[in-house]
Amino acid sequence: MRKIAFIAFGIALWIFLTPTLEIEVLLTALIASYVAARLVGNVKLRPMKILNFTVLLAYNFLVAVWQSLKIVLGLFDYESKYFEEPAGRDFLEKFEKIVLITLTPFTIVVDEKENVLIIHELKRRKGTE
Structure with a gap:
């Protein structure tokens, strides 16, 4: 089953x-x-985790499309930074975290070292809305 x-x-x-x-x-x-x-x-x-993951995936996909349109239309004013986050306890948790972070607008997992994810993020510059 x-x-x-x-x-x-x-x-x-x-x-x-x-x-x-x-x-x-x-x-x-x-x-x-x-x-x-x-x-x-x-x-x-775990059905609830799968449902939660699927809903978050769909939401982050739509937000990523919106953010991409903002970049194409020239409404982009962000600065770049890197940070680290724990990778997860097992393969599935690590996979879920990487996919959701990568589909979160303006973030991408660029590397994993010693069970820590290296994440690149774009943040809105201070004073711009």
């Missing part, structure tokens, strides 16, 4: 992130999700 849920989640995520819905995309999503389910094996799926 877990593998079926994992495959279904993988297909849904793949479709969400793909701009076109064609048979090739569905087949690729099915194959990739099946292979991932076989490789991951006995990972315990």
Whole structure:
């Protein structure tokens, strides 16, 4: 049952992130999700964490699109900084954190050293709104 849920989640995520819905995309999503389910094996799926992750992913995607439009329209006045954050206890927690940070507007994980994520962030300059 877990593998079926994992495959279904993988297909849904793949479709969400793909701009076109064609048979090739569905087949690729099915194959990739099946292979991932076989490789991951006995990972315990927590439905509420998956739902929370999916909602945050969709929200951060929409915010990132809005921020990209602001950059394209020349409404960009930010300064750059780096900071560190703990990476997480296990693979899934680390993966979730990296994806959510990277999809958070104006942030990206650039490296991981000794279980610490190195994050690049753009901040609005003081005095500009």
